[in-house]
Amino acid sequence: MTTTPVAPLHKHRLPMQSSLAILDTPAALIDVPRMHHNIARMQERMNRLGVRLRPHVKTTKCLEVVRAQQAAGGRGITVSTLKEADQFFAAGETDILYAVGMAAHRLPHALDLRRQGCNLKIITDSVVSAETIAAFGRENKETFEVWIEVDTDGHRSGIKPDDEALLDIGRVLQDGAALGGVMTHAGSSYELDNPAALRALAERERVGCLLAAERLRAAGMPCPVVSVGSTPTALMAEHLAGVTEVRAGVYVFFDLVMCNVGVCTEDQVALSVLTTVIGHQEEKGWAIVDAGWMAMSRDRGTADRGRDFGYGQVCNIHGVVLPEFVLSSANQEHGIVSRRSGVGGDVTTRFPLGTRLRILPNHACATGAQFPSYQALSPDGELQAWGRFHGW
Amino acid sequence: MTTTPVAPLHKHRLPMQSSLAILDTPAALIDVPRMHHNIARMQERMNRLGVRLRPHVKTTKCLEVVRAQQAAGGRGITVSTLKEADQFFAAGETDILYAVGMAAHRLPHALDLRRQGCNLKIITDSVVSAETIAAFGRENKETFEVWIEVDTDGHRSGIKPDDEALLDIGRVLQDGAALGGVMTHAGSSYELDNPAALRALAERERVGCLLAAERLRAAGMPCPVVSVGSTPTALMAEHLAGVTEVRAGVYVFFDLVMCNVGVCTEDQVALSVLTTVIGHQEEKGWAIVDAGWMAMSRDRGTADRGRDFGYGQVCNIHGVVLPEFVLSSANQEHGIVSRRSGVGGDVTTRFPLGTRLRILPNHACATGAQFPSYQALSPDGELQAWGRFHGW
Numbered sequence: 001m002t003t004t005p006v007a008p009l010h011k012h013r014l015p016m017q018s019s020l021a022i023l024d025t026p027a028a029l030i031d032v033p034r035m036h037h038n039i040a041r042m043q044e045r046m047n048r049l050g051v052r053l054r055p056h057v058k059t060t061k062c063l064e065v066v067r068a069q070q071a072a073g074g075r076g077i078t079v080s081t082l083k084e085a086d087q088f089f090a091a092g093e094t095d096i097l098y099a100v101g102m103a104a105h106r107l108p109h110a111l112d113l114r115r116q117g118c119n120l121k122i123i124t125d126s127v128v129s130a131e132t133i134a135a136f137g138r139e140n141k142e143t144f145e146v147w148i149e150v151d152t153d154g155h156r157s158g159i160k161p162d163d164e165a166l167l168d169i170g171r172v173l174q175d176g177a178a179l180g181g182v183m184t185h186a187g188s189s190y191e192l193d194n195p196a197a198l199r200a201l202a203e204r205e206r207v208g209c210l211l212a213a214e215r216l217r218a219a220g221m222p223c224p225v226v227s228v229g230s231t232p233t234a235l236m237a238e239h240l241a242g243v244t245e246v247r248a249g250v251y252v253f254f255d256l257v258m259c260n261v262g263v264c265t266e267d268q269v270a271l272s273v274l275t276t277v278i279g280h281q282e283e284k285g286w287a288i289v290d291a292g293w294m295a296m297s298r299d300r301g302t303a304d305r306g307r308d309f310g311y312g313q314v315c316n317i318h319g320v321v322l323p324e325f326v327l328s329s330a331n332q333e334h335g336i337v338s339r340r341s342g343v344g345g346d347v348t349t350r351f352p353l354g355t356r357l358r359i360l361p362n363h364a365c366a367t368g369a370q371f372p373s374y375q376a377l378s379p380d381g382e383l384q385a386w387g388r389f390h391g392w
Numbered sequence: 393m394t395t396t397p398v399a400p401l402h403k404h405r406l407p408m409q410s411s412l413a414i415l416d417t418p419a420a421l422i423d424v425p426r427m428h429h430n431i432a433r434m435q436e437r438m439n440r441l442g443v444r445l446r447p448h449v450k451t452t453k454c455l456e457v458v459r460a461q462q463a464a465g466g467r468g469i470t471v472s473t474l475k476e477a478d479q480f481f482a483a484g485e486t487d488i489l490y491a492v493g494m495a496a497h498r499l500p501h502a503l504d505l506r507r508q509g510c511n512l513k514i515i516t517d518s519v520v521s522a523e524t525i526a527a528f529g530r531e532n533k534e535t536f537e538v539w540i541e542v543d544t545d546g547h548r549s550g551i552k553p554d555d556e557a558l559l560d561i562g563r564v565l566q567d568g569a570a571l572g573g574v575m576t577h578a579g580s581s582y583e584l585d586n587p588a589a590l591r592a593l594a595e596r597e598r599v600g601c602l603l604a605a606e607r608l609r610a611a612g613m614p615c616p617v618v619s620v621g622s623t624p625t626a627l628m629a630e631h632l633a634g635v636t637e638v639r640a641g642v643y644v645f646f647d648l649v650m651c652n653v654g655v656c657t658e659d660q661v662a663l664s665v666l667t668t669v670i671g672h673q674e675e676k677g678w679a680i681v682d683a684g685w686m687a688m689s690r691d692r693g694t695a696d697r698g699r700d701f702g703y704g705q706v707c708n709i710h711g712v713v714l715p716e717f718v719l720s721s722a723n724q725e726h727g728i729v730s731r732r733s734g735v736g737g738d739v740t741t742r743f744p745l746g747t748r749l750r751i752l753p754n755h756a757c758a759t760g761a762q763f764p765s766y767q768a769l770s771p772d773g774e775l776q777a778w779g780r781f782h783g784w
Contacts, residue, residue: 022497026784058724080686080725100725101670103682104746105414125671128745156726157671157680187723279493279517279549288549290495294472295784298690298758331579332450332757333472333492334548353520354496365724366690370761372783390782391764392418 019381020274020317020356026295027274028371029358030386031319032378034270035252036068042234042251043072049240054078054097054227056249059365062374063091064386065252078247082109083392089118097121097227099183099247101149101157102129107136114142121180125149125159130169134176145180146173147225148216152208153201155188161211170221179216181225184209185247189232193262193306202237205230210242235263253364256313260306266313266321271367272358273312274375275335277351285344287337287351291359293330297366311335312359319358327359335359411773412666412709412748418687419666420763421750422778423711424770426662427644428460434626434643435464441632446470446489446619448641451757454766455483456778457644470639474501475784481510489513489619491575491639493541493549494521499528506534513572517541517551522561526568537572538565539617540608544600545593547580553603562613571608573617576601577639581624585654585698594629597622602634627655645756648705652698658705658713663759664750665704666767667727669743677736679729679743683751685722689758703727704751711750719751727751 020029046053055069058080066077066088076095079085085096094117102110102122113120124130124146137144148169151158159166173179186205192198205228216223228240229247231254240246253271254264275291293311302309314325314337324344329336337351338344351357361367368374374386412421438445447461450472458469458480468487471477477488486509494502494514505512516522516538529536540561543550551558565571578597584590597620608615620632621639623646632638645663646656667683685703694701706717706729716736721728729743730736743749753759760766766778 024497024784025495100682101680103417103668103670105416105668126745129671132745151673156723156728157673276495276497278495279521281543281549288493290492293691293758294761298692298755299685300690300692331548336548353518353524363690366685369686370783391762392416 019383020377023274023375023383025274025276025356026291028368028374029272029274030065030253030374030376031270031272032376034268035065038252038254038268038270039069039072042248043074045235046246047073049237051240051243052245054245054247055252056080056099056247057084057088059249059252060368060388061087062386062388063088064376066093069252078249081392082106082113083389085113085118085120087389089113089116094119097123097147097183097247099123099185101125102133104132104136107133110144111136111140111142114144119145121145121147123147123149123183124169125151125157127165127168127172130172130177134172138176144177146177147181147183147227148179148212150182150184150209150212152184152205153186153188156185158184161208161215166212166215167219170216170219174221179221179223181223181227181244182209182212182216183225183227183247186228186230186233189230190257190261190301191305192232193260195236195262198232198236198261199238202233205233206237206240206243213242231258232261232263250364253368255364256309256360256362257301260302266360269360271364272315272319272360273367275357275359277353277355277357279353280348282348285338285342285347287347287355289327289335289337289357290333291327291335292333294332295367295370296327296330296335296359296361297363297370299361299363299366301362309360309362312361315358315360317356317358321360411775412769415666415767415775417666417668417748418683419767420760420765421664421666422457422645422766422768423662423664424768426660427457430644430646430660430662431461431464434640435466437627438638439465441629443632443635444637446637446639447644448472448491448639449476449480451641451644452760452766452780453479454778454780455480456768458485461644470641473784474498474505475781477505477510477512479781481505481508486511489515489539489575489639491515491577493517494525496524496528499525502536503528503532503534506536511537513537513539515539515541515575516561517543517549519557519560519564522564522569526564530568536569538569539573539575539619540571540604542574542576542601542604544576544597545578545580548577550576553600553607558604558607559611562608562611566613571613571615573615573619573636574601574604574608575617575619575639578620578622578625581622582649582653582693583697584624585652587628587654590624590628590653591630594625597625598629598632598635605634623650624653624655642756645760647756648701648752648754649693652694658752661752663756664707664711664752665759667749667751669729669745669747669749671745672740674740677730677734677739679739679747681719681727681729681749682725683719683727684725686724687759687762688719688722688727688751688753689755689762691753691755691758693754701752701754704753707750707752709748709750713752
């Protein structure tokens with residue numbers, strides 16, 4: 001998790017093209033200025049809307065990136081696994097929301113974290129699960145802070161805001177646990193692609209989560225936190241009255257799915273995969289590169305909506321988009337760069353053997369997970385390896 | 393890379409259900425008897441056909457699995473990255489084919505391996521690349537053994553067997569390198585689903601590769617090795633006259649794509665993801681599990697052909713297929729188990745909170761890569777962690 005210079009593959013402060021020309025490939029590059037721009041954009045928006053931003057670290061699992069989010073004003077983190085909680089707590093972060101429904105077998109792990117001083121918050125969306133948490137807390141004399149997960153768009157987990165059982169969950173938590181708030185995630189926003197629909201979903205997310213909080217409060221239960229969020233709804237919400245915090249993750253890098261949603265442009269995408277041309281099929285107009293699906297991930301999130309980028313958008317070594325070219329196909333360690341339009345005759349001369357390209361990913365969370373570390377690229381061409389962790 | 397017992401999550405020799413009931417989830421389980429059966433099936437077939445089997449280790453990147461393949465009669469290995477070569481050479485394997493077109497910037501790495509005593513073989517499919525390899529060899533007084541990659545099915549890299557440039561490549565390699573053989577991979581076999589088409593493709597793979605070897609030999613160049621292979625063609629070839637070795641990888645575990653191809657059955661798939669039910673949406677007939685796409689990978693290889701298994705086929709904790717249920721959708725750490733037929737009302741009672749399920753993957757190579765280690769499950773319920781490596 002520490003920041004270490006990359007050695008011996010390069011020296012510091014080489015011109016950008018030189019450092020990228022000798023780095024081994026495939027490599028997961030972070031364009032550091034773009035990352036800072038994306039962080040500032042979201043933070044400024046949350047500041048303007050008067051809510052706290054709790055970044056979701058599942059996108060990067062990278063300490064250096066999360067430190068940049070916190071330095072800009074992020075407060076606390078959201079995690080998708082207890083391994084993320086362990087790693088970030090070990091690095092000094094104490095305010096952690098574990099935003100996946102609590103499984104009973106993970107309660108001892110959560111207890112360990114809390115006993116070590118981690119202000120870990122867990123979530124539930126059912127009476128049965130709430131009873132298990134409360135009973136475990138009573139047995140172990142630990143008052144778990146629990147947030148109730150609310151379903152505002154039908155895409156996954158959570159209890160409906162108007163469900164009678166919502167109050168039952170709240171009541172169960174009064175004995176042996178502490179109801180800390182309500183949270184929701186309008187993940188279906190990834191499937192939208194126009195501002196009006198995104199604004200409407202953001203409002204549905206806000207209203208639904210707030211309704212749940214108000215029902216609990218009206219029944220006499222404290223419900224201090226109202227937590228909503230997804231990158232698209234966070235960026236498109238017209239206001240967030242009643243909301244106390246927003247969670248978002250992929251905004252830190254953005255990706256081609258987010259371009260299709262319409263919340264960023266290709267030249268704002270901060271993650272790319274550096275690759276090398278290793279062969280050609282000239283008559284087919286193919287350049288073969290060493291970024292296959294093991295590097296890009298199998299995510300084809302742009303396949304069935306908006307613009308289909310195949311396995312990614314091809315850019316030159318400087319990160320300039322070459323709009324005619326996509327990574328049209330991928331095997332494990334082979335990618336095929338070809339024209340969107342199909343056959344084109346100049347690929348061999350245009351991209352000779354050894355040419356370095358950058359590929360923008362469909363889904364930054366999935367692509368990052370394929371790599372043990374990112375290569376963070378500063379404007380002066382300096383590269384630093386930023387570790388990320390893997391597994392559960 | 394060493395075999396270590398799993399601690400402290402279980403004790404040895406628990407009954408299977410007990411050890412799987414307390415292992416943390418998601419976990420990548422290997423059914424060890426199925427794995428040995430799959431290894432023996434392929435090895436016996438290769439022995440019968442009179443060819444050497446050179447397993448492709450990119451599927452597992454796991455020393456224990458590859459040792460089982462070698463113990464059954466596998467000779468040498470195939471790798472898709474030089475990291476695989478490094479790791480397996482460090483573990484004692486010296487006969488290694490790096491089966492991705494050689495990039496010039498990786499020649500120093502390959503040279504290091506050879507100078508340490510690794511009998512590393514590299515491949516090329518162009519005159520330009522062959523000239524680069526030969527020149528680098530002359531400069532460094534190292535005679536690289538090079539195999540020429542032949543394209544027998546048009547799916548990716550390689551030179552056509554009847555291309556005039558084939559002989560030019562061979563000639564270039566005479567000065568500063570050694571032509572070791574020809575190799576091809578009929579990867580388009582993954583898209584087929586009937587025995588006649590698979591047999592025809594296997595024959596096309598054999599004939600094409602042999603033609604390339606014979607043209608080189610007729611021009612006076614030695615070409616000792618004729619190497620072919622993909623799991624489907626290896627299992628369906630009627631004979632392999634003229635072929636000296638076969639490469640295959642995914643046969644060691646098999647997966648749902650291979651079920652659709654028709655070369656295995658679901659009860660032969662040796663890899664599954666153990667998962668826990670963490671929630672429900674009762675009215676939708678959904679059980680939410682903790683195996684999302686981070687565990688299964690984003691591979692949807694069964695989406696557009698044969699039977700569509702979503703993100704995987706659901707089995708009970710014992711590995712018995714529940715044919716009605718698939719992992720129909722996945723977010724990063726959430727999977728949705730539902731009936732193939734859509735809504736079904738009994739999911740909450742059938743799969744209560746805490747239920748353990750196993751999910752068969754679409755693509756074993758992609759799913760394995762999501763995990764830092766496998767959990768190898770013996771018939772007596774013993775679990776061992778078998779490491780696998782990650783990245784490049």
